[in-house]
Amino acid sequence: MTRMIFINLPVADLARAKAFYEALGFTHNPAFSDETGACMVLSEAIHVMILTHPKWQTFTTRPIPPRGSSEVSLALTVDSRAAVDALVAAGAAHGGTADVNPPEDHGFMYQRTIEDPDGHIWEPFWMDPAAVGGQPQDAAAVSD
The missing domain is CATH 3.10.180.10 (2,3-Dihydroxybiphenyl 1,2-Dioxygenase, domain 1)
Structure with a gap:
């Protein structure tokens, strides 16, 4: 199961x-x-x-953390750099806040953040499949 x-x-x-x-x-x-x-x-x-x-x-009985506090960050894989950007844009267009933390681009990995309307942080990220196998590619080769 x-x-x-x-x-x-x-x-x-x-x-x-x-x-x-x-x-x-x-x-x-x-x-x-x-x-x-x-x-x-x-x-x-x-x-x-x-x-x-x-x-x-x-x-x-524990209090709900106030907006602006850091309770958890939920990282979510996506298929491409463009998918990271699209997810952040969709969230921002529907009540969320884009890039509450600075975007990170490490060449083999790209991530941004989107805060939902209640302050929960999601981190969509893309990672080069070759890097997961231990062989990262040149940054120029992995950009969309």
Whole structure:
């Protein structure tokens, strides 16, 4: 059986958060959703549960971190440098904030950040497949 990950995130406005994640390519799974939360599916193995603050508080008594704090950074692989840019642009167009951390370009790896409307940080990144195998290519050869 494939292991799955369910990332649970508190959100202030469920409809706004749902629209943001749909713009990034997530699909809504109504079977695991209601008026207090929505299951947003990225792949067979990766799901994000966006939960209203009252629903979130049924899971923990710990406070929801204030906007601008650093709670977690969620790195996500994509297929190309252009896909990194497209994901950040889509998020920014749907209520997110692009590049809250400076973009990083190491030649064999390229990443940017997008902050969702509730302050959660996503880091889409591309890595040269040759680098994963231990043989990075020349930076000029890997640019789109």
